[in-house]
Amino acid sequence: xxxxxxxxxxxxxxxxxxxxxxxxxxxxxxxxxxxxxxxxxxxxxxxxxxxxxxxxxxxxxxxxxxxxxxxxxxxxxxxxxxxxxxx
Numbered sequence: 001x002x003x004x005x006x007x008x009x010x011x012x013x014x015x016x017x018x019x020x021x022x023x024x025x026x027x028x029x030x031x032x033x034x035x036x037x038x039x040x041x042x043x044x045x046x047x048x049x050x051x052x053x054x055x056x057x058x059x060x061x062x063x064x065x066x067x068x069x070x071x072x073x074x075x076x077x078x079x080x081x082x083x084x085x086x087x
Contacts, residue, residue, distance in 0.1 A: 030074075031075045035077070039070065042070060043067075043068060044065065044066070044067050045065070045066040045067075045068065046063070047063060047066065048061070048062070048063045049061070049063070064081065065081075066079055066081050067079070067080040
């Protein structure tokens with residue numbers, strides 16, 4: 001009889017815990033506040049620069065283009081880079 005009571009008590013406590021977990025899982029997570037600082041990166045960026053001469057090659061001018069956007073409900077800052085152009 002004691003085993004039966006213990007088993008019923010464990011089953012009831014597991015059911016209550018599952019209900020609480022289900023209610024908490026239903027709420028959608030929000031991105032952290034720190035992601036709002038990254039919003040100024042969003043847009044298309046055109047970059048120009050100069051590579052100095054070294055062991056990897058001669059001096060040359062370079063340029064690139066980046067598309068940056070916030071993805072996955074505000075959790076990720078995605079960067080889409082285009083191939084480098086050597087001017």
